[in-house]
Amino acid sequence: MLIVLARRLANIVPTVVAVMALVFLLFSVLPGSFISGMNEDGRSTIDPAVMERMRKEMGLDDPLPERFAKYMINVATGDLGTSFRTREPVTKLIGVRVWPSLKLVFAAMLFAISVGVTLGFLAALRPGSLIDTAAMVGAISGLSLSQFWFGLMLMYLFALTLGWLPSFGYGDGGLRNLILPAVALGVGPMALLARTTRAAVLDVLNADFVRTARSKGMSERRVVEWHVLRNALVLVVTIVGLQFGSLMGQAVVVEKLFAWPGVGSLLVDSVFQRDMPAVQGCILMIVLFFLFINTLVDLAYVAIDPRIRYR
């Protein structure tokens, strides 16, 4: 377990460096700079001479490799720079957005796992049945749905028509405001998990060791609990890990639609305003979250499947 953990942690540094280098490179070829963000609606609000001076002071005229090296050194000391837009430390900007983002992502995954895995499991145990057909139609629909459209439909149904839930906003951070965005964000992973679970369980149900267990007279319930569930779980955990990690980045659309104050909406605003330090900070946060979740998944493999431990 410790070796797996050490290997994973060792991979984090080069991954982060590679991603941040890519972001630097992409931003250097994108048209526009922080000046774009300061000229809203054609209001030329900053004197060109001041802009030039600011560019120099911000080091924006330095060669790209030099800027990148400086940035990574600062990141290593916990300094993510100062936002061009708000003139506040990026750590502060992101700090207040992390908790709402985590709440949304965890709630979405909770919805996805509880509904998706259950549906997939039930469908696999009764292949060809009504529940199987309904679950798979639901899964395909869930995969095809646009988060934006589905979110709007949720708003229309649960806020406007039924009046059960608020249609937008963070409120007091409680469950009432969290449900609709979490379902809108979680429906895609839910559908994927339902299909994956069904396939994984069907695969294990047809395996030799399951046939052997049944032939030894083991009850169906015990076969499912002891053999099927555990073996199917490896694939399911992989999908959960991948989806979990990427949800933080995927939340952009849902956050904007529901006016949810997460990292995703901050990232979008920062990209549009060409606020490079904030963009880098948000991407760094999303990448670290993805790597953290995947490290947990790797550790979970070891716990679930003893064969992995001995490799």
Place this chain on the structure above:
Amino acid sequence: MRKLAWLAAAAIAVIGAGAAEAQQTPRKGGVLRMTAPYSASFGSLDPHTTPRAQDDIVNKAIHRTLYNWDTAGNKLALELAKSVSTSADGLTHTFKLRDDVVFHNGRKMTADDLIWSYTRIMDGSKGYPAARYIRIIKGAVDVEKGQAKEISGLKKVDDFTLEMTLTDKVEPGYYFFAGSTAILPREEVEKGNFASAPVGLGPFKFKEHVPGSRVITEQFDKFYKAGKPYLDRYEILIMAEAAARDVAFRNKEIDTSILGPAQYVAYRADPQLSKGILEVAEMFTRAITFNHDAKPFDDKRVRQAINHAIDADLIVKRLVKDKAYRATSWLPPSSAAFDKSFKPYAFDQAKAKKLLTEAGFPNGFEWELTTSQNESWGLPIVEAIIPMLDKVGIKVKPKLVEATVLTEILMKGEHKSLISSNLTGPDSLATLRCFYSKTPRTACHYTNYNNPAFDNLLDAAAKEGDMAKRNDMLRQANNLLYEDAPVWFFNYNKAVLAYQPWVHGLQANPTEITHQYPEDIWVDASSPAK
């Protein structure tokens, strides 16, 4: 003319509605849930650091500037001063400040606060956006360049008298009403966390900011306007997505909503929702900016031909859903220098063809047009004009970029032509200076238009102290622009604010409809917000 008549009728309707409202007695108490629709967050709650329309929605509640926009009078009005007198040379203005203005921390505002705020804005190392306004004060540029610590043109006569000497003979109101020139308390700013806990002079004091979600403000009981504000609480809720705003508005979760073209049609058609629509011709002119350095746009006949070849009325009606007024020239209808007798360029493709032939392009030419995705002045509009121009032989090649970078492209002169929305008010002289030959491209002279007659009119207007005469000169200059067609005149934005039936006192502010002075707003007892 029909459009102008309609415009006048709309203005009368707004004034009429205002008069009807005035007969009602405002109710004290209640909550207003205003929406901030322009992005998914606020840039900063420190007003000096931000020029954004989104942030000014909050600024109007918490902060105050020397002047404000008087919507009823369609003019600038003194806000923090009781009176102003101007010297004979028109350069020195002496403000008698109000002596009853108190910051939210309980301290009285004095002339020192204005001097400190304007000096802070001129800190050249910070690049504060409002420096463009303060630069008009004598000596401000020296502070910006680091050559002086104090602005020599600002002199405190006593605690409530400020003498301000400007470098040009201008109406100071245009320079000191933007939210980014707000008067701030030095002691609070120097605490270091002002953007997180702003303290101002406005009718509402800061209570809470959930970044990316909302700002909550509460009534300030020492506000200097007697009996105001009416509301107990003024909430500004971020809602960048139009479709979500629509649901929330219909669900009565918000009290105001900015409408786009599609929603404008739906709301007008709805018997209930149509009763709560506030419209105003905002000071934004949508146009295709031709770069006169690039051939063939250096030829006036080519530019006129393009103005004749496009059926702008049809585009405004079908694509923009009448959520705009057809532009006749550069200045918007709310400008005192706007010439109501002018008609827009007529849609006349035969005339366009003739002008192109005279200019040496009988078979037309190929033309690159930079555009954003914007639904009202971006790619959909470009797609509509492509077939119209094709009929006179002009092939348009759209070049798609993000709206954010349009101004930067213009400033660098990287465009052959570019379609955008341009701030064209309230200062008509400053607006027209964007076509003055000596204005640098980076300052807004994106066309590189050069007409000595136009320059002379602007020079004369700048020297003229009589406002009526000045406006007449500006009107002539604006009409000259019509003739020379440095741009394709498309439309003036019609801003539309939907409001709930219990909301009263909203202002049809042509500088930006979301910039409400919230002390005038009140809600009746039918408001569901608690």
